Amino acid sequence: MAKSGVKTAIIASTTLLTPTLRRFVLRAQGWCFPVLSAGSHVLLGFGGPERMFKNAYSIVSRKDDGSEIVIIVRRAPQSRGGSVFLHEQGREGLSVTILGTANLFPIMRRARRHVLLSAGIGITPFLAYLETLRAGGMDYVLHHFCRPEEREAFESLLHGQDSACVHIHDQLPGAAGLREQLANQPITTHVYYCGPEGFMDWVAGAVRAVGFVPGKVHSEHFFVPEGGQPFAVVLARSGRTVNVGADETLLEALEAADLNPPCMCRGGACGACAVTVLDGQPDHRDHVLTEAERTAATTILTCVSRAKTQTLTLDL
Amino acid sequence: MIAQASVKDSYRPPYGVTNSPETILRFPFPFPEDSYMYSMNVEPHVRGGPVVAMQNTFDIDEHYVAECTEKARILAEDPRRCIVMPHMREAEWDFVELAMETLSEQYPDYFALMRDGANWHWTNRLLGLEQAFVFGDAETLPHPPFEYMARQMQGDFTLHDQREDDLWMDGGMVTAQADWSLKFDLGMSFRQWHAPVPKAAELGVFDRGLRFLLMLQHGKPVRRLNWTMTINPRLDTSPENYLVWGADRASVTPDNALDKVHLRVELQTLYRLPRSHAILFSIRCYLLPLRDIVRVPKWGRRLHRVLGALDPALSSYKGLDLYRPTVVSVLSRYDDGAELTPGILPDLAQLEDA
Ligand code: FES
Numbered sequence: 001m002a003k004s005g006v007k008t009a010i011i012a013s014t015t016l017l018t019p020t021l022r023r024f025v026l027r028a029q030g031w032c033f034p035v036l037s038a039g040s041h042v043l044l045g046f047g048g049p050e051r052m053f054k055n056a057y058s059i060v061s062r063k064d065d066g067s068e069i070v071i072i073v074r075r076a077p078q079s080r081g082g083s084v085f086l087h088e089q090g091r092e093g094l095s096v097t098i099l100g101t102a103n104l105f106p107i108m109r110r111a112r113r114h115v116l117l118s119a120g121i122g123i124t125p126f127l128a129y130l131e132t133l134r135a136g137g138m139d140y141v142l143h144h145f146c147r148p149e150e151r152e153a154f155e156s157l158l159h160g161q162d163s164a165c166v167h168i169h170d171q172l173p174g175a176a177g178l179r180e181q182l183a184n185q186p187i188t189t190h191v192y193y194c195g196p197e198g199f200m201d202w203v204a205g206a207v208r209a210v211g212f213v214p215g216k217v218h219s220e221h222f223f224v225p226e227g228g229q230p231f232a233v234v235l236a237r238s239g240r241t242v243n244v245g246a247d248e249t250l251l252e253a254l255e256a257a258d259l260n261p262p263c264m265c266r267g268g269a270c271g272a273c274a275v276t277v278l279d280g281q282p283d284h285r286d287h288v289l290t291e292a293e294r295t296a297a298t299t300i301l302t303c304v305s306r307a308k309t310q311t312l313t314l315d316l
Numbered sequence: 317m318i319a320q321a322s323v324k325d326s327y328r329p330p331y332g333v334t335n336s337p338e339t340i341l342r343f344p345f346p347f348p349e350d351s352y353m354y355s356m357n358v359e360p361h362v363r364g365g366p367v368v369a370m371q372n373t374f375d376i377d378e379h380y381v382a383e384c385t386e387k388a389r390i391l392a393e394d395p396r397r398c399i400v401m402p403h404m405r406e407a408e409w410d411f412v413e414l415a416m417e418t419l420s421e422q423y424p425d426y427f428a429l430m431r432d433g434a435n436w437h438w439t440n441r442l443l444g445l446e447q448a449f450v451f452g453d454a455e456t457l458p459h460p461p462f463e464y465m466a467r468q469m470q471g472d473f474t475l476h477d478q479r480e481d482d483l484w485m486d487g488g489m490v491t492a493q494a495d496w497s498l499k500f501d502l503g504m505s506f507r508q509w510h511a512p513v514p515k516a517a518e519l520g521v522f523d524r525g526l527r528f529l530l531m532l533q534h535g536k537p538v539r540r541l542n543w544t545m546t547i548n549p550r551l552d553t554s555p556e557n558y559l560v561w562g563a564d565r566a567s568v569t570p571d572n573a574l575d576k577v578h579l580r581v582e583l584q585t586l587y588r589l590p591r592s593h594a595i596l597f598s599i600r601c602y603l604l605p606l607r608d609i610v611r612v613p614k615w616g617r618r619l620h621r622v623l624g625a626l627d628p629a630l631s632s633y634k635g636l637d638l639y640r641p642t643v644v645s646v647l648s649r650y651d652d653g654a655e656l657t658p659g660i661l662p663d664l665a666q667l668e669d670a
Contacts, residue, residue, distance in 0.1 A: 034534055035590040090493075102533050106593040111401035215480045241532050264531065273530060 001314070007098040009033055011090055012068060018153040020075045021121060022087055023060075026096065027063045031272035033068030034096075038128040039105035039220070041264065042069065045097035046086065053082040054099060054252075056122035056266050058220075061131065074121035074222075081247075104269050105192070105220040107132060112188035114140040117178070117203055122195030123154065125220060130161055132258055142166045143181070145199065156204050173202055183210040221269060221287050227281070231307040235259075235316040236278050244306070251302040259316065261302060268304035275302055321409070325549075333549040333603070335668045342368035343456045344406055345660045346581050347543040350621040354513065355629065358528065361539035363422075363584045366661055370539065371585060373418035375467060375600055376426065380442055383492070385472045388601040390491040390552055393468070396499055398463050400475065400487035407475045408450060408462035408486065410589035411596055415465045422549035440468055463489060471583075471600035474498070482506055483529060483595055492601045493582060494544045494550035502554070513633065532595060534588040544634045545643075549578055549603050568639035574607040574645045577639065579619065596632065610650045612662040618653065620647035645651065 011037050012027040026042075041056045057071040075087045075170055107114065110115055114133055116126045133140040142161075146154050148170040169176040182191065191212060193203045200221060207217050228249040233254075234241050244253040251273055254261045264272035268286030277300050284294050288300040293299055300312065325333040328473045344367050356610055361370075369375045376437045389625055391397055400408060420429035428439040434451045445468070449456035466473050467487040474488030482505040490498040506526045513522075532538065546553055547564035568576055583600040610616035623636075624644045657663055 035410075035591040037591055039593075100533065102592050104529075106478065108478065109406075109477060109592070264533075270531060271527075 002221055009096055009098055011096065012088060013092055017072065017157060018150050021072055021153070022071050022075070022090070023070060024086070024090060025070050026098075027068045027199060028066070028098070029095075033062050033069050034066070034101065035064050036069075036101060036128075036134040037103050038107055039125050040101050040128070041105075041125075041265065042071065042101050043099040043118070043264070045073075045099050046082075046090075046094070048089070051081060051085075053085060054255075054263075054266060055082040058105075058128070059101070060124055060127040072124050074120065086171040086275070099265065102264055102266055105194070105218065107192075107231060108190045108216075108218065111216070113186060113190070114138060115182070115185060115189055115191045116140065116142040117145075117173075117191065117193040118142070119145040119173075119193075119195030120150075122193070122199065122220075123157065123224060123287045125194055127157070127194070130166070134162065140165055143173075144168050144194070145176070146170055173199070173206070178203075179206045179210065182206055182212070190218065191215045192220075194216045194222065196222070206253035210263040221267065226285075228306045231309070232311045233307075234279075234311055234313040236313055237316060241311075249303060250300070250306065252304060254316070261316070262305055267302045268301055271301065271303045274299050276315035278313040278315055281308040282306070282312065283308045310311070323382045323385050325379055327386045327549055327551045329548075330550050331550070333379070333382075335604060335608050336378060339414070340604065340611060340667060341662055341664070342377070343367045343604050343608075344541055344581050344583050344603055345609075345612075345615050345618075345662070346543040346579075347618050347622050348659050350524070350618055350656065351625050351667045352622045352630075357541045357559060358525070358538045361537040365409070365539070365657065369602065370643065372422045373475050373537075373585075374415065374598065376419070376423055376442075376470065380470055384443060384468060386551055387489075388592070393490075394556070398466065398501055399498060400460065400462050401477075404462075404592065405454075405479065405592060407477075407589050407592035407594035407596070408454075408460065410459045410474070410591050411475070414450070414587060414596070415469060419469075430435045436456050438485040443468060443594060462487065471598055473599070474597045475589075476506075476597060478593060478595065482526065482529060482545045484595075485509060485662075488597075490554075490660065493554055494546070494582070494601075495553055495555055495558075495600075497555045505557040517645075529586065529595060532586060532588045534590045537585055537587045539583060539585040542584055544576045544580050545602060545636055545639075546580040547576050549605070549656065550585060551601060565635065566636045566640050570642055570646055573581075573639070574610070574641055575605055577643055579609060580604050580605045606647065611648070611667045612664055613650070614656050614663050616647060616650035617652070618656055620651040623647065 008029045009026040012025040013024045017023055034061055040059050042059050043054060043056050045052065045054050047053045060070040060072060073083050073086050076083045084270045086131060103246060107129060116129055118126050126142055128143065142165060144154060144167070146168065150169045151168060154168050158168065191207055193200065200219060229247050230244060232241055232243050233250065242249050242253050242257045251261060251263055251266065261275065263274050264270045268288065271288040277298050282297055282300040283306040285304040285306065288301060289299060327333065342443050364371055416429045419427040426442050430437040436449055437452050438447045451498055454461055459467065462475070472483050472488065472490045472492050474490065476483040477486045485501050488498050507522060510522050520529065547568060550561055553561050581602045583602070585598045587596040609619060623640055631640055
């Protein structure tokens, strides 16, 4: 990201929604957030002297005048720090940088009906969807899944929504009859889903089983890059070696070594951070590469993937 | 002030388009080297490009009024030159906002925009238009929003919906095209509408181009130059009108080539639109006759070399075969073989005499 023209914002207010979910209002400092399409995320830079983080978060809403946006951050249990930092130190007045906004999960405008499925933190992109779908008079339904003890929090988050179109379940999707619901949708329906990995797998299986074609199914993974074994990368063009620690990503290690590799979502979803692998076996953890590309092992997405071998040689 | 507030050019017979020295020097000459091959040649569309024509988001020049008038005539003859599918409604407003904001900011002498919430007031001094309207309410404009704005801009515009990892041409206004048709291409995917271009698919240009465009971000537009040649200063070389202009290709002689043959350059810019997540493709066309091109010695020499060595497949795709040899031999008089600086700049502060 460009060093010049850095866009800063401050945390204008913050509210705890559940023990693990915290809402933040970010206020732009001397500039305006652009108009945003539903499903957009923001890439946020923050941290303290010990450690800087760059994390992507779905944008829940934007104030009409562009002065503020709202995000919700889940405190990830084995987080490498970003979300824990925001939960513990993200107080009013804290300054953050806005490294960019982009949309990898847009509404399909040609769909006649939109079925939104979320669990837990996966509600965030859909909070923006609901605004757009309602304003556009489109046909939609949301099924949100949560734990019984979180029900009240999500009820208040979804307060004011059209109760005929928005349903909260504190059961598992199977028990709530979601598969049957999906099977009964008209053919012009598009399905969107977002949530923790277990939920994603269940929905992916269910839509396949009831016969949705891939072009009508859209998902966004909330991927928290996990650590793993440390490894080393050799940068073929300079001959330098960069070590990747157990709790940092390859992308972060490259950035710490003052390289400026491309990136956008930092969650294995967009493909912007692809780098050519010259030697070694990548451990692919993204949602972008095809099976063929994975087997070929000539490309790695540096934001999430790691190495199966002790070293990787990259075309950098 | 470069734009003129009167119609003085004619883009149909009897033709009459004149270019001032300023217009010639700001022409986006498309050849940085002595040879040409199709490539992605995409760069960020930042203000302040190498030539003046690239220095604004949407370029306005002395032909503004004449081109808008010609556009209005073409639309009156054939309203289907502007079609927008219903699911592109938000993209229409995105376009209105982008155009009005950048034009009024970058050309305050010609355009003004006042905004009070959703109540907007637009002034176009070159065309003598004043319009109060409610942003987002199509009923408050005399034309549908995309059409209203595109009529007031030089060049063609298409709107592309992004879905299934492809871009679909689901709207546009096309009146100055180099032999393609909106009616034919409407609803096509990126690969479908590029299918006729030779070589490029083999070179992998489109796969890379598409992947790149799918990730285009709001606020980071990109541009590229494309080119072909046109006989007579005719903006509308559409397939629908082939019978009208096709025969002109056989009319080129060594005596009339300098005036008849025009280098046609498209400054193509692409924008991610924020509300709709659609992509706006702007194709701004510049026509310059060989007579004006050779007034910049570097351009005359380079055009001679590029056309002389052009790949036959590209020459026939661009429809140049009938007259290319004539043009090359005429231009050879202007090429002494001197070595040229790389890049497209004219390397001149003032023009040679005509
Ligand atoms: S930055 Fe998006 S996949 Fe790596």
